[in-house]
Amino acid sequence: MSNSTNNSITIDGREIPFEEGQTIMDAARAADIYIPHLCHRPGLKPHGSCKLCTVDVNGRAASSCTLPAANGQEIANNTPELKEVRKNITQMLFVEGNHFCPSCEKTGDCTLQAVAYHLDMLDGHFPQFYPKRKVDASHKSIFLDRDRCILCELCVRASREVDGKDVFAITGRGMDAHLIVNSESGKLGDSDISTDDLAAQICPVGAIMIKEHGYEVPIGRRTFDLHSIAEPGLEPVILRKGKHADE
Ligand code: SF4
Numbered sequence: 662m663s664n665s666t667n668n669s670i671t672i673d674g675r676e677i678p679f680e681e682g683q684t685i686m687d688a689a690r691a692a693d694i695y696i697p698h699l700c701h702r703p704g705l706k707p708h709g710s711c712k713l714c715t716v717d718v719n720g721r722a723a724s725s726c727t728l729p730a731a732n733g734q735e736i737a738n739n740t741p742e743l744k745e746v747r748k749n750i751t752q753m754l755f756v757e758g759n760h761f762c763p764s765c766e767k768t769g770d771c772t773l774q775a776v777a778y779h780l781d782m783l784d785g786h787f788p789q790f791y792p793k794r795k796v797d798a799s800h801k802s803i804f805l806d807r808d809r810c811i812l813c814e815l816c817v818r819a820s821r822e823v824d825g826k827d828v829f830a831i832t833g834r835g836m837d838a839h840l841i842v843n844s845e846s847g848k849l850g851d852s853d854i855s856t857d858d859l860a861a862q863i864c865p866v867g868a869i870m871i872k873e874h875g876y877e878v879p880i881g882r883r884t885f886d887l888h889s890i891a892e893p894g895l896e897p898v899i900l901r902k903g904k905h906a907d908e
């Protein structure tokens with residue numbers, strides 16, 4: 662019979678403790694085990710959409726950011742098969758948008774790019790979609806490039822759960838799914854988002870960007886130039902936009 666003081670799960674042969682209510686992702690993070698993820702951030706409700714955090718739990722695939730840890734679970738996180746699945750998901754995200762890193766200010770600070778490096782992704786593999794979605798540059802300090810949006814809903818949840826503003830939403834299904842702004846005109850400039858909002862800072866890619874702050878950190882000194890995404894404790898650094906790991 663389990664009790665809350667000695668609950669444990671095993672990830673890749675390593676037994677780690679967990680507390681009641683923690684997901685597998687929570688327990689792994691607390692033990693400094695990296696499970697690749699894009700739509701998850703500690704402190705926001707898990708969303709379970711990107712599927713990058715898929716692990717094998719007692720032989721069955723499951724999303725580690727939404728599945729509660731349960732005593733005795735045997736979990737595989739680091740297998741060639743999982744790496745291949747995660748790489749395919751990442752490749753699909755790249756070809757669905759216009760992720761042309763050499764011309765994107767987020768390069769070196771981008772979680773999608775860092776995950777791709779982590780998974781040894783050398784190309785997009787699938788045919789490129791070249792979408793033409795609308796850029797919204799109507800806000801005086803923030804712009805939105807939907808061609809780089811991976812629909813992770815981090816901005817949606819940050820705005821709703823932390824900023825208390827509900828500025829963003831996703832609408833449409835499948836290939837038509839896209840990010841909208843909840844203002845009368847549908848423009849960012851008519852919303853009450855500000856640069857201090859978590860929603861303005863949390864985007865893991867170069868879709869929501871602060872204007873007039875391009876290339877302040879030189880290439881070579883950016884977060885993922887200096888650190889692997891799998892490094893323990895790195896993620897809170899990403900949330901503090903403008904602060905870099907070597908500051
Ligand atoms: S704009 Fe950024 S944070 Fe918002 S859904 Fe798209 S990728 Fe995620």
Ligand code: FES
Nearest residue numbers: 698709711712726
């Ligand atoms: S991080 Fe778990 S589904 Fe995206």
